[in-house]
Amino acid sequence: MDLFGAVFDAGDYSIARQVLQRGVAAIFLVAFLSTANQFPALLGDHGLLPVRDWVSRLRFRDAPSLFHWRYSDRMLRVLAWGGVLLAATLVAGLPQLGPPWLPMLAFLLLWAGYLSIVNVGQTFYSFGWESLLLEAGFVVAFLGSNEVAPPLTIIVFVRWLVFRLEFGAGMIKMRGGPEWRDLTALTYHHETQPMPNPLSSFVHRLPVWFHRGEVLGNHVAQLVVPVFLFAPQPVASVAAAVLALTQLWLVVTGNFAWLNWITIVLVFAAVDDRAFRTVFPFLPGGPAGAAVASPAAAPPWFVWLVLAVTLLLVVLSFWPARNLVARRQLMNASFNRYHLVNAYGAFGTVTKKRYEIIVEGSSADDPGDETAWRAYEFHGKPGDPARLPRQFAPYHLRLDWLMWFLALGVRDTRWFEMFLVRLLEGDRPTLRMLRVNPFPDAPPRYMRARLFHYRFATGAEKRLTGDWWVRTPAGFYVRPVALPVSPDA
Known part of the structure; x- marks a missing residue:
């Protein structure tokens, strides 16, 4: 030949x-x-x-x-x-x-x-x-x-x-x-x-x-x-x-x-x-x-x-x-800087419970005023229990995906800390990545992040409340924070 x-x-x-x-x-x-x-x-x-x-x-x-x-x-x-x-x-x-x-x-x-x-x-x-x-x-x-x-x-x-x-x-x-x-x-x-x-x-x-x-x-x-x-x-x-x-x-x-x-x-x-x-x-x-x-x-x-x-x-x-064939198989690994001929894999373990981080802001003088806190909503990740999950793939919502990993306890949280800062600043490009900004006129004074356990509503619960999710508070991920006050203010 x-x-x-x-x-x-x-x-x-x-x-x-x-x-x-x-x-x-x-x-x-x-x-x-x-x-x-x-x-x-x-x-x-x-x-x-x-x-x-x-x-x-x-x-x-x-x-x-x-x-x-x-x-x-x-x-x-x-x-x-x-x-x-x-x-x-x-x-x-x-x-x-x-x-x-x-x-x-x-x-x-x-x-x-x-x-x-x-x-x-x-x-x-x-x-x-x-x-x-x-x-x-x-x-x-x-x-x-x-x-x-x-x-x-x-x-x-x-x-x-x-x-x-x-x-x-x-x-x-x-x-x-x-x-x-x-x-x-x-x-x-x-x-x-x-x-x-x-x-x-x-x-x-x-x-x-x-x-x-x-x-x-x-x-x-x-x-x-x-x-x-x-x-x-x-x-x-x-x-x-x-x-x-x-x-x-x-x-x-x-x-x-x-x-x-x-x-x-x-x-x-x-x-x-x-x-x-x-x-x-x-x-x-x-x-x-x-x-x-x-x-x-x-x-x-x-x-x-x-x-x-x-x-x-x-x-x-x-x-x-x-x-x-390795005993300690790598998942999603690149063996060269050009990402050619890689190793793949996903979900070697499956999470048994779903936790979501809900980001909230408040414009009240006292962060202890629970009635003043308002939640930011993301496009893809669960937030409002009454909202039907949407279809976005093959489009990749990168911020939403990292919020899921954040709730799993990843150690590198630098990006999330800066995310809270940008929300306190009212940064427009950051806000455009969200579905709902509860503070359209001016940024809030305080930010916090709460942890919730989420599960799908049963058929009976869905018919009773209309909600797709049932959620239970599970504590704070970040307690109320504010931007430093400028000495010239």
């Missing part, structure tokens, strides 16, 4: 390439949009954890980013909105109409731009799906354009990415809390997950036998099915369909940013065109569709580049592969 055949004889995966490139680009679009809307308030010049302070203590080689050279909120917005526009062209399929270097360049620009953001994003960008998007964006850059056949090595590597993602998550659970081994994890998870959605309360109230079946199905989907991604067709396509369906169940029962959506996109690397045309016969090349022209031979430079990139990815696979 010649070099062309060895690298590019991927069978018939042209439709899969379209799904992979456009789907990953769509996730990039959402990620850059989330950054444009939230980064300045969280990490900007007047943010909770300013980037300028961070990069002054960090070497470029430890966390490559354009912002080591210079940071400004304006520069950040230009990068973010530029990423949105570039991703939109890939979603529309425009660069894919040109030579193979054109979509490659577009994806590498998205990868480099988002890497610059993630590497200075600190705790607000510490989620596993950030690394997943960066790795996926880099890999699909080398799928070529419509002019050439999809490279076999890249198609196989995307499957290896999905395998690490699913199998790694399954092993984390088996090595984690006993609730995954005794099949009770999902009797709690729908209620205690970071950000429930409109269906979460309904699913939570389903019978225990159903939740045990969920856990068992999860183990099969994550520990058994991924192996068949590497099987001959049509077995690989069936395995991909099973994984896509399990991810869709997570989509309809929770808000996990773009984690589930990008996984659904990536599993299509195991679906060949014959499977697509069997389900959708009207597609080009199907019995009811138009004929499809054979792709041209890839230029030699592209063949050699794909081989070189494949070799690099294989070498970088050593560390995450070793991690999969």
Whole structure:
């Protein structure tokens, strides 16, 4: 077999390439949009954890980013909105109409731009799906354009990415809390997950036998099915369909940013065109569709580049592969500064009770006046018990997610301390990240944070009160605080 055949004889995966490139680009679009809307308030010049302070203590080689050279909120917005526009062209399929270097360049620009953001994003960008998007964006850059056949090595590597993602998550659970081994994890998870959605309360109230079946199905989907991604067709396509369906169940029962959506996109690397045309016969090349022209031979430079990139990815696979079988398996870990070939996993343990931190302000002279305290409301995290949880994924509400971790007892609370300061100052960018500001005319005099135990209302309680949640006070997280009084005041 010649070099062309060895690298590019991927069978018939042209439709899969379209799904992979456009789907990953769509996730990039959402990620850059989330950054444009939230980064300045969280990490900007007047943010909770300013980037300028961070990069002054960090070497470029430890966390490559354009912002080591210079940071400004304006520069950040230009990068973010530029990423949105570039991703939109890939979603529309425009660069894919040109030579193979054109979509490659577009994806590498998205990868480099988002890497610059993630590497200075600190705790607000510490989620596993950030690394997943960066790795996926880099890999699909080398799928070529419509002019050439999809490279076999890249198609196989995307499957290896999905395998690490699913199998790694399954092993984390088996090595984690006993609730995954005794099949009770999902009797709690729908209620205690970071950000429930409109269906979460309904699913939570389903019978225990159903939740045990969920856990068992999860183990099969994550520990058994991924192996068949590497099987001959049509077995690989069936395995991909099973994984896509399990991810869709997570989509309809929770808000996990773009984690589930990008996984659904990536599993299509195991679906060949014959499977697509069997389900959708009207597609080009199907019995009811138009004929499809054979792709041209890839230029030699592209063949050699794909081989070189494949070799690099294989070498970088050593560390995450070793991690999969390690006794102390790392979860959501990057083994290099470029977030390539990472380790993944989530929810090794499941929280049994849900606690929420409710942020309140008061304009009264006496902080002991309980009637003067008013609660700030977030977009996604539970607050008002009468409010139905909303659907936000694949959009990522970064502040809301960190509020969930804060209630779990994370140690680094610097960002939350500054958050309270910004509310006392009436900082407009910070307030725009909230759904309800109870002090629209002037900032409050005092701030506090109270801890509550939340649980879903039963059907009878919901019919009686109309509330989706039942909450019980559990003490103070931060007792009343105020800004220092200026000596000149």
